[in-house]
Structure formats: structure tokens, C-alpha cells
Amino acid sequence: MDLREMQEIIMKTYFAKDSRRGVLLTLAWFVEEVGELSKAVRTRDEGGLREEFADVLAWLLSLANLLKIDLEKVFIDKYGKGCPKCGAIPCVCAEV
Ligand SMILES: [Zn+2]
Secondary structure, eight states: OOHHHHHHHHHHHHHHHHHHHOHHHHHHHHHHHHHHHHHHHHHTOHHHHHHHHHHHHHHHHHHHHHTTOOHHHHHHHHHTTSOTTTOOSSOOOSOO
16 A cells, blocks of 8 residues: 555545634644654653554645645655655765
């Protein structure tokens, strides 16, 4: 399953509910999931990490669907040829 297929399955599964909730509340849920991922990373909770990475991506895809953003396309447009600043793979920019 590629990113476009993932976005489509989230669209089919949740778009009606996401539309009723709206962009700002969906954004709030996404941010909450990022917070939960942050806690799982901080505590190195293996089960939590797996669950929260999946949830963060699902909510990001929901948000992209509401805003009509094709995540695969925008990702490839920006990062498909390597670092958008230096153009290299791997990145050779000075900052860490
Ligand atoms: Zn770079």
C-alpha cells in the first residue's frame, strides 16, 4: 500500500465524519495525537509508538483530505529529489 492508497482508504473510511467535524476540530485531534506520540517517544513505549505513529498518520491524512491536499504529490514535489535546500541525498546542509 502506497501513500496515495493510504489516503484513499482514510477518505473512504472517515471523510463523511471528518467533514461533519470540520478542519479545525480535525486539526485539534491531529495535534492531540502528536502529543500522544510525543509521550510514547519520551517513554519508549513500544506498543504506544506503533499505535501513535499509525494514529498521527491517519489524522494527517484526514486533515489532508479535508483540505484537498494530495500528500503523496506534495511530498514528492518537495522531497522527491532529496533535500529541498541543498538538493543532495543525503542532505549536506550545515545545520543538524
Ligand atoms: Zn540539505
